[in-house]
Amino acid sequence: MRSAVRAALVAPSIFNTQPWRWRLDPPSARLYADRSRQLLVADPAGRLLTVSCGVALHHARTVLAALGRIVDVVRFPDPADPELLAELTVDGCGEPELEQLLAAGAIQRRRTDRRPFGSRLVPEAVCRALARAAERQGAHALTIGRDRVALFALTAVHAALMELSDPDYRAELADWTHRPPWSGDGVDTASGVRAVARRVPVRDYAPFGGPTLPAGREDDRGARYLLIYTDSELPGDWIRAGEALSAVLLSAVSVGLSTAPISDVTELAATRDELRELLPGPGHPQIAVRVGYPADGAPPPPTARRLPEEVVETPPR
Ligand SMILES: Cc1cc2nc3c(=O)[nH]c(=O)nc-3n(C[C@H](O)[C@H](O)[C@H](O)COP(=O)(O)O)c2cc1C
Incomplete structure (x- = not known):
């Protein structure tokens, strides 16, 4: 769960606001929206904030799947707490599919590339x-x-x-x-x-x-x-x-x-x-x-991310 949450910190987000907080409580982890990071002009309803958190959730799920963990995911588990977006709990082990391994491998390589792509058509x-x-x-x-x-x-x-x-x-x-x-x-x-x-x-x-x-x-x-x-x-x-x-x-x-x-x-x-x-x-x-398909040349450089200790709360051992 710790590795999965760490990997999810590189998820893309609107304006790279990283509008999430994680609370680790193995074998569970909770994903919270961080409204202090909402774009009040571009995203007044917090829709793209929630979309960004959904990306982080899927990143974490992908890593867990690649590690062979079966995970129970409950979205909005507490009706009294709308900031708690999802709770993940590991409740078994299995064998990852190749597709899940490839997707997890793509997490660190993915970048937003704003340059125009080439003429080779995506099939x-x-x-x-x-x-x-x-x-x-x-x-x-x-x-x-x-x-x-x-x-x-x-x-x-x-x-x-x-x-x-x-x-x-x-x-x-x-x-x-x-x-x-x-x-x-x-x-x-x-x-x-x-x-x-x-x-x-x-x-x-x-x-x-x-x-x-x-x-x-x-x-x-x-x-x-x-x-x-x-x-x-x-x-x-x-x-x-x-x-x-x-x-x-x-x-x-x-x-x-x-x-x-x-x-x-x-x-x-x-x-x-x-x-x-x-x-x-x-x-x-x-x-x-x-x-x-990208034009040749180096991929765009990685963008900044906040430190795990600013984003992930871990209970004392
Ligand atoms: C919900 C959402 C909306 C985004 N909107 C745009 C956009 O309109 N234009 C753009 O160039 N990038 C957009 N991005 C990409 C982010 O700017 C990018 O993920 C962030 O700056 C971090 O950079 P990285 O993706 O290279 O890690 C968006 C990403 C998310 C998740």
Whole structure:
């Protein structure tokens, strides 16, 4: 349980806020939301905070599965405590599946790569396998058809225009892209890229300047965009969406793809409504993911994380 919780600390989160706390009580561990880390402008309902915690939960479950542990997971185990998101308890041993071993191996290698991906097309069969990985977590992952990517791009343009014209959003972005080095959180502009011609623009983390990663010469021609959505819109769905996001990311990395979550398109009611039009039926868009084959060159550098002692509470022995 200790290894699993430690591994879950590298999970991706909105603006790298790492909005979670863990309480270890072997053979159990409890995952709590840390509301002090909520983005009040980009995420006023705490939806993406909960999605981020869902990613951390799935990371921990994946490590436990790879260690051959059978785990009982209860989401929202205490109705009186909405901050307690999940409780995991080891209640047996088994043999891990190869897929679980590969996913656990991908945890430390995964990075958000904001550079455009290459022209090698991600096969349809891979997208279908990623969708099944999301379904197993209780959410859906729609691969946006190539004829509808232009609509998705328009939504991304709308989201960027509306958010960047909001002084409160700009202040929040400036805050989380200029964190002191000891904070162990935030998105350094150096892991972003400047705007270049590409199929769908990505969030600009450096609208005020600052060093960025060279974008390279690719333009996302072979990339695919998956939209993770749920049937209803309860906090339990947000956790499931996060678990599905983690499953998609780790499965994609384990087959050699690079990945980048895209959530600005779901942060505003207006653009979220635009996304609904891409869905095959009723549903609630939660977050999108860009997957693709990276251009050659080194992967992006790892981003900061808080120290385990700041995040994990361990009972005295
Ligand atoms: C819920 C969620 C939303 C995110 N939204 C975006 C986004 O809109 N654009 C982006 O470039 N990265 C996004 N990310 C990626 C985070 O910024 C990234 O995980 C974090 O900075 C840590 O970096 P790493 O993924 O390389 O470890 C998101 C991640 C999560 C879990």
